[in-house]
Amino acid sequence: MLAIFLLYVSVAGGTPSIQPSQLHGRTGDVALVGKVTGSPAGDAQATGLRFRMRDVSGQSASVPVVYRGSVPDMFKVGREVRVEGRLQNGLFIAKKDSLRTKCPSKYVAKKT
Amino acid sequence: MTALALAIGAVLAVACVVFVALPFLREPDPVEDRLDEPGALERRALELAEERDRALAALKELEFDHRTGKISDEDYRELVGPLRARVAEALRALEPHAESTEERVHAAG
Amino acid sequence: MPELGRAALALSLGLALYALVAGAYAAATRRRRLARSAQNALLAAFGSTGVASIVLLGALLRNDFSFTYVAEHTSRELPTPYTISAFWGGQEGSLLLWLLILTGFSAAAVVLSRRSAPDLLPWVVPILGLVATFFAFMLVAVSSPFQTQLAPADGAGLNPSLQNPYMMIHPPCLYLGYVGLTIPFAFAMGALLSRRTDELWIVATRRWTLFAWTALGIGQLLGSHWAYVEVGWGGYYAWDPVENAALMPWLASTAFLHSVMIQEKRGMLKVWNVLLVILAFCLALFGTFLTRSGVISSIHSFTQSPLGGWFLGFICLITLGSVALVISRLPILRSKTRMESLVSREATFLYNNLLLVALCLTILWGVVFPLVSEAVHGEQITVSSPYYNFFLRIFGLPLLLLMAIGPLVAWRRASLRSLGRSFAWPAGIALAVGVVLLILGAGSSWIGLLAYTFSAFVLGSIGYEFVRGTRARRALTGGTWAAAFVELVGRNRRRYGGYIVHAAIVLLAIGIVGSSAYDTVRERTLAPGQTMAVSHYDVKYDQLVRRNGANATEFRAILDVKKNGRSVGTLESGKNSYRAEQQTSNEVGIRSDPLTGEDLYVITDQINQNGTIAFKVLVKPLVNLIWISGFVFLIGSLVALWPSAAEQRRLALRYRELRALARA
Numbered sequence: 001m002l003a004i005f006l007l008y009v010s011v012a013g014g015t016p017s018i019q020p021s022q023l024h025g026r027t028g029d030v031a032l033v034g035k036v037t038g039s040p041a042g043d044a045q046a047t048g049l050r051f052r053m054r055d056v057s058g059q060s061a062s063v064p065v066v067y068r069g070s071v072p073d074m075f076k077v078g079r080e081v082r083v084e085g086r087l088q089n090g091l092f093i094a095k096k097d098s099l100r101t102k103c104p105s106k107y108v109a110k111k112t
Numbered sequence: 113m114t115a116l117a118l119a120i121g122a123v124l125a126v127a128c129v130v131f132v133a134l135p136f137l138r139e140p141d142p143v144e145d146r147l148d149e150p151g152a153l154e155r156r157a158l159e160l161a162e163e164r165d166r167a168l169a170a171l172k173e174l175e176f177d178h179r180t181g182k183i184s185d186e187d188y189r190e191l192v193g194p195l196r197a198r199v200a201e202a203l204r205a206l207e208p209h210a211e212s213t214e215e216r217v218h219a220a221g
Numbered sequence: 222m223p224e225l226g227r228a229a230l231a232l233s234l235g236l237a238l239y240a241l242v243a244g245a246y247a248a249a250t251r252r253r254r255l256a257r258s259a260q261n262a263l264l265a266a267f268g269s270t271g272v273a274s275i276v277l278l279g280a281l282l283r284n285d286f287s288f289t290y291v292a293e294h295t296s297r298e299l300p301t302p303y304t305i306s307a308f309w310g311g312q313e314g315s316l317l318l319w320l321l322i323l324t325g326f327s328a329a330a331v332v333l334s335r336r337s338a339p340d341l342l343p344w345v346v347p348i349l350g351l352v353a354t355f356f357a358f359m360l361v362a363v364s365s366p367f368q369t370q371l372a373p374a375d376g377a378g379l380n381p382s383l384q385n386p387y388m389m390i391h392p393p394c395l396y397l398g399y400v401g402l403t404i405p406f407a408f409a410m411g412a413l414l415s416r417r418t419d420e421l422w423i424v425a426t427r428r429w430t431l432f433a434w435t436a437l438g439i440g441q442l443l444g445s446h447w448a449y450v451e452v453g454w455g456g457y458y459a460w461d462p463v464e465n466a467a468l469m470p471w472l473a474s475t476a477f478l479h480s481v482m483i484q485e486k487r488g489m490l491k492v493w494n495v496l497l498v499i500l501a502f503c504l505a506l507f508g509t510f511l512t513r514s515g516v517i518s519s520i521h522s523f524t525q526s527p528l529g530g531w532f533l534g535f536i537c538l539i540t541l542g543s544v545a546l547v548i549s550r551l552p553i554l555r556s557k558t559r560m561e562s563l564v565s566r567e568a569t570f571l572y573n574n575l576l577l578v579a580l581c582l583t584i585l586w587g588v589v590f591p592l593v594s595e596a597v598h599g600e601q602i603t604v605s606s607p608y609y610n611f612f613l614r615i616f617g618l619p620l621l622l623l624m625a626i627g628p629l630v631a632w633r634r635a636s637l638r639s640l641g642r643s644f645a646w647p648a649g650i651a652l653a654v655g656v657v658l659l660i661l662g663a664g665s666s667w668i669g670l671l672a673y674t675f676s677a678f679v680l681g682s683i684g685y686e687f688v689r690g691t692r693a694r695r696a697l698t699g700g701t702w703a704a705a706f707v708e709l710v711g712r713n714r715r716r717y718g719g720y721i722v723h724a725a726i727v728l729l730a731i732g733i734v735g736s737s738a739y740d741t742v743r744e745r746t747l748a749p750g751q752t753m754a755v756s757h758y759d760v761k762y763d764q765l766v767r768r769n770g771a772n773a774t775e776f777r778a779i780l781d782v783k784k785n786g787r788s789v790g791t792l793e794s795g796k797n798s799y800r801a802e803q804q805t806s807n808e809v810g811i812r813s814d815p816l817t818g819e820d821l822y823v824i825t826d827q828i829n830q831n832g833t834i835a836f837k838v839l840v841k842p843l844v845n846l847i848w849i850s851g852f853v854f855l856i857g858s859l860v861a862l863w864p865s866a867a868e869q870r871r872l873a874l875r876y877r878e879l880r881a882l883a884r885a
Binding site: 114117118120121124125127128131132133134135136139142144145146147148149150155158159161162163165166169170173174176177179180181182183184186187 | 228236239247252257258268418487638693
């Protein structure tokens with residue numbers, strides 16, 4: 001009984017975690033996981049930080065992202081990050097404050 | 113550094129091996145080499161002993177709960193009788209075992 | 222020197238393997254000297270692992286960068302305490318710490334049990350040997366701390382966030398907990414293998430379990446506190462898989478601590494208890510595995526390492542093996558007693574167990590869901606706080622209520638008469654508190670209000686229990702209230718220690734509820750001289766200063782804080798820029814109010830070129846109760862843990878009687 005309930009809630013409440021190469025044509029909210037590439041520009045507190053993300057492994061094409069909110073300390077080009085949002089007209093609009101970086105090693109949480 | 117490391121390592125290894133072999137070195141020719149384990153009789157006695165301790169503890173707890181007011185007088189009167197009977201029964205069941213245990217303990221000195 | 226380390230670990234592996242194989246053979250064929258020899262092997266393994274640990278520690282303190290591990294985790298300018306904590310800062314070192322603690326605990330358990338539980342030892346030794354063999358094998362063959370390289374000029378340094386006193390104690394504390402759970406597990410398996418169905422294994426390991434459980438709890442609290450003050454996002458728990466990795470075994474152990482009491486009092490639930498201890502141990506292993514493999518995407522990610530596969534295999538082996546053992550012993554474990562009434566303390570303990578295990582499994586499901594969904598859908602779907610918080614409320618609120626009701630109900634059966642009388646005062650207090658809170662405006666969150674009311678109920682019932690008990694004690698022996706109180710607690714350590722722990726949990730709950738359901742968050746960009754208002758505080762940004770620290774450049778915004786119009790001092794908030802590690806970290810400013818336990822929490826989000834700063838300010842009511850609860854928790858555990866001479870005598874007598882019987 002508990003199992004069915006859990007299944008339902010988790011399926012309904014979960015967010016798919018995908019990489020930029022799988023983003024094409026996808027609608028709805030997703031969590032985008034990938035590496036930061038290009039040269040980040042803009043102000044996350046004002047009009048938005050603009051950067052690009054590509055797959056963690058592989059040289060696939062990158063996806064442009066615009067993000068508003070707190071930027072984690074570890075954010076920089078080459079770092080693996082995770083951000084929630086949705087794709088609109090070829091641009092990934094990120095949810096505010098949803099940017100997280102992955103620490104390359106060790107047990108550290110790098111959130112904002 | 114390596115010579116020292118070698119020396120320490122060798123000493124450590126020898127110490128460990130000796131320590132592990134100790135039981136055999138101490139008693140190269142033992143009278144008996146069996147590990148004790150409780151037989152059927154002892155297991156039964158153990159069960160009964162546990163039951164006795166449990167009944168005694170329950171009685172003690174009942175008294176405590178009654179004194180602190182958790183159990184009302186009526187409830188106490190209802191429960192104390194059967195519990196006392198349980199304790200008596202457990203003690204009785206253990207008795208034949210207890211008697212022989214006492215004898216043996218005395219005999220063993 | 223690294224050769225010595227490697228050799229010592231190889232020796233540990235050999236000794237552990239011997240303990241496993243020889244120990245099992247000795248237990249099966251009942252050979253006394255061989256069994257003793259296997260015990261000695263376990264003790265010796267502690268020695269050789271100790272030597273290996275000293276080698277690593279020495280290399281760290283010498284800044285010997287020819288050790289790859291030392292170069293990866295320290296640097297010349299790293300302060301000594303953090304150099305020492307780098308021992309467990311990386312994967313290989315943390316495994317070595319695990320093995321060190323495991324062999325240490327095994328040695329202690331063996332020596333202590335020679336007197337109290339000699340019948341169980343023959344089978345306990347090979348089980349401990351099995352776990353030790355696994356970890357030693359990992360250290361020797363898969364993940365060695367003694368790899369060497371051409372020494373670079375300086376090491377990579379320790380991640381700046383780990384350079385924090387809490388991070389020094391948090392991992393060892395957690396490990397004491399994880400490893401500590403191995404002992405009850407080994408004794409449970411040992412009892413099953415020896416076909417014992419009595420409670421000897423529980424009694425022999427009761428204090429181990431309590432100790433491990435306390436260590437896990439404190440370790441988690443330390444980790445949360447670190448996250449709160451160091452990582453600085455305003456929270457203390459993110460339901461990250463690695464955090465959950467420690468929570469799950471703790472929940473299982475909590476359930477276990479309660480259900481063993483039922484086995485003690487009524488002889489029931491033997492199968493449930495064994496399964497619970499297996500669950501707790503497997504979750505501890507799983508937790509160790511989670512923090513090491515990149516299997517589950519988490520903020521705390523690690524390099525994808527071959528270690529993951531090995532761990533998973535070992536966990537499967539343990540789980541399947543122990544469950545198979547339980548199934549094979551099922552006939553002798555089944556008990557004859559039935560539960561007498563749904564309204565008894567046994568019943569409340571059972572409900573408590575069900576809720577705790579349900580919460581534990583819910584969290585487990587949430588943690589492995591991404592993997593399951595990947596297998597089914599082809600992509601990982603993650604669940605986050607909303608999912609966990611939902612279930613925390615659903616299971617947590619009833620648990621709070623049970624904590625209030627439990628102490629007031631008697632064992633076996635409670636008539637509604639007694640219940641009504643016992644409930645009167647505590648329930649009355651709770652309702653009064655609820656009404657007052659409602660008037661004060663706590664109705665903004667009905668869950669918060671409910672949680673507070675239940676908490677008041679619990680505190681009321683605990684207080685009532687202490688009062689009733691002291692009064693009864695005093696009636697019995699006379700003397701002062703204080704003396705009666707001390708005597709009462711001294712004679713019933715488990716019960717009253719347990720009540721204190723419950724009080725700690727309630728404080729924790731109040732702290733959590735206050736800081737989540739009733740907090741305030743504001744974001745503003747301020748220029749020097751500007752002020753922002755958050756709740757009843759006014760925060761004015763004065764100026765930005767720049768300092769040179771030991772290994773970082775520090776930027777701090779100086780803030781003037783006013784509370785309810787009156788100035789309460791200054792606060793600093795900013796960022797550090799670490800030279801060696803080339804990273805920045807958030808250094809949040811926290812002002813704790815000593816009277817209300819409330820925190821004013823200022824995050825410097827972004828320092829702009831033009832001198833303005835984007836701030837995020839949070840006001841978190843009652844949050845400091847969370848940290849205070851840790852101390853109360855510790856006190857309660859100590860009271861419960863403290864050995865009781867009377868109990869020792871009784872148990873020693875019981876088993877001595879029976880051993881005399883066997884010898885005759």
